[in-house]
Amino acid sequence: MISKRVMKIIPSVTLAQSEKIANLKKQGIEVIGFNVGEPDFNTPVNIIKKAEEAYQLGYTKYTPAAGMLELREEVCKKFKNDYGLDYSVRNVIVSAGAKQSLINALMAIVNPGQEVIVPVPCWNSYIEMIKLTGATPVLVNMDERNGFDLDVEKISAHVTEKTVAILINSPNNPTGAVYKKEYMEKLGNLAVEKNFYIISDEIYEKLVYDGNINCCMAALSKEIKDKTITINGVSKSYAMTGWRIGFAVGPVDVIKGMSDYQGHTTTSPNAPAQYASIEALANTEEFVESMRKEFAIRRKYIVERLNAMEGITCSIPKGAFYVMPNINSFYGKKYKNYVIKNSMDMSDYLLEECRIAVVAGEAFVAPDNLRLSYSNSLENIKEGMDRMETALRKLK
Numbered sequence: 001m002i003s004k005r006v007m008k009i010i011p012s013v014t015l016a017q018s019e020k021i022a023n024l025k026k027q028g029i030e031v032i033g034f035n036v037g038e039p040d041f042n043t044p045v046n047i048i049k050k051a052e053e054a055y056q057l058g059y060t061k062y063t064p065a066a067g068m069l070e071l072r073e074e075v076c077k078k079f080k081n082d083y084g085l086d087y088s089v090r091n092v093i094v095s096a097g098a099k100q101s102l103i104n105a106l107m108a109i110v111n112p113g114q115e116v117i118v119p120v121p122c123w124n125s126y127i128e129m130i131k132l133t134g135a136t137p138v139l140v141n142m143d144e145r146n147g148f149d150l151d152v153e154k155i156s157a158h159v160t161e162k163t164v165a166i167l168i169n170s171p172n173n174p175t176g177a178v179y180k181k182e183y184m185e186k187l188g189n190l191a192v193e194k195n196f197y198i199i200s201d202e203i204y205e206k207l208v209y210d211g212n213i214n215c216c217m218a219a220l221s222k223e224i225k226d227k228t229i230t231i232n233g234v235s236k237s238y239a240m241t242g243w244r245i246g247f248a249v250g251p252v253d254v255i256k257g258m259s260d261y262q263g264h265t266t267t268s269p270n271a272p273a274q275y276a277s278i279e280a281l282a283n284t285e286e287f288v289e290s291m292r293k294e295f296a297i298r299r300k301y302i303v304e305r306l307n308a309m310e311g312i313t314c315s316i317p318k319g320a321f322y323v324m325p326n327i328n329s330f331y332g333k334k335y336k337n338y339v340i341k342n343s344m345d346m347s348d349y350l351l352e353e354c355r356i357a358v359v360a361g362e363a364f365v366a367p368d369n370l371r372l373s374y375s376n377s378l379e380n381i382k383e384g385m386d387r388m389e390t391a392l393r394k395l396k
C-alpha cells in the first residue's frame, strides 16, 4: 500500500503525453514539440569549461547543506547588482533546482491544515507540492482579459486566519504574465499587514520582452523583504535545466529551516554543478541577452500566427517562453471521430491529426487554453503553426 500523501498526488498531465509522443517517435513519426519547458539552447561553453575544471580541481565531494560558500556569495552579489538588495550568505540556500528550493520553502514555513494561496493559471507542481505539506492550496483565478496579471483584491478576499503564504510566479509559467509593480506592491503590503509569507518564484526573471522588467518582490520595501522568500536559479536563464541548480534567498530563520530540511533529504546539491553556476551568474550576461532576443522574435511570430487562426485569441505574453491561446470557441466541434469537449481533447487531436505536441490548459488550471512553448527553432514553429491552422480548419 502506498501512502495517502502520495496517493493524493495528481500525476503530471505532460507525462502521459510524453509517452504518446515517444511512441510516435518510435514509429518514425516526427512530432513538432511545443510542449517543452526548457530553453532549446545549449549551456554556454564558458560554463561547461568550469564544470570540467571543477572535476579536475577535486570539487567532487559533499558541500555544506546550504551550498558552496563561493556560490552563495555570488548569489548575494547577483541580488545586490540586479535589485540593490543586501543579503548575506546566511540568507541564501542553493538546491537541486528551483523546484527543490520551492519544496524546501514550503516545508520550512507551512504546517498541516494551513492554507497557501496560489493565483491561477499556475505551474502544475505548485498545487501538488502544497498538498504534500499537508496544507490546502487555495486557488484564485486571475483574469485573462487583464493578461492574467495579479488581482490583489480578489486575493485579499481569500486570506483567512489559516493563510500562511502566497505562492506567486512572475514572469509566469504558463501565462507569460509579468506582474505590474503596483500590484506586486499591493500584494506585498497585504502580506505585511496580514502577516503571511510570499514565496516569489522569479526563475524566468531574465526572459522579459517589450521593455518589461521583472519586479523583484523583496526589493519593494524592508518590511516586504522580511516576508519574502525569492526562488530563482540557473535553469532557465543560462539554459542549465539538467544541471539542477536553483537557489532561494529569504529571512535567516526560514533559510536555516530550509537548509536543515535539505541537509537530511539531499545532503547538498551537486558540487561540480555548483562550481560551474558561479561562472553562470558572474560571466554569462551576453548569452542571456542573445537568447532573450531570439525568444522575442519567436514570440512575436507565434502570437501573430495564432491570432490569425479563426477561432483563436491569444494575448501577447510579456515574459517567459510560453503562449496561452484561448481555444474555447472550438468546444463542441468535431472532425471524423474526434469531438473537442475540452483542452485535453484539443491537445490529443492536434497530436494525432497534425503531429504537434501542445499542453492542455487543464494542467495549469486554465481549461479554456492551450500552452505552447516557443522554445523551438523558428523553422519548426512555422511548420507547426501551418499544421495547426490546417487541423483547426477541419473542425466543424
Ligand SMILES: Cc1ncc(COP(=O)(O)O)c(C=O)c1O
Pocket (backbone or CB within 6 Å): 037, 096, 097, 098, 099, 100, 123, 169, 172, 173, 201, 203, 233, 234, 235, 236, 241, 244, 245, 246
Ligand atoms: C515556474 C517554474 N518554477 C520552477 C521551475 C523549476 O526549475 P528547476 O528546473 O530549476 O527546478 C520551473 C520549471 O519548469 C518553472 O516553470
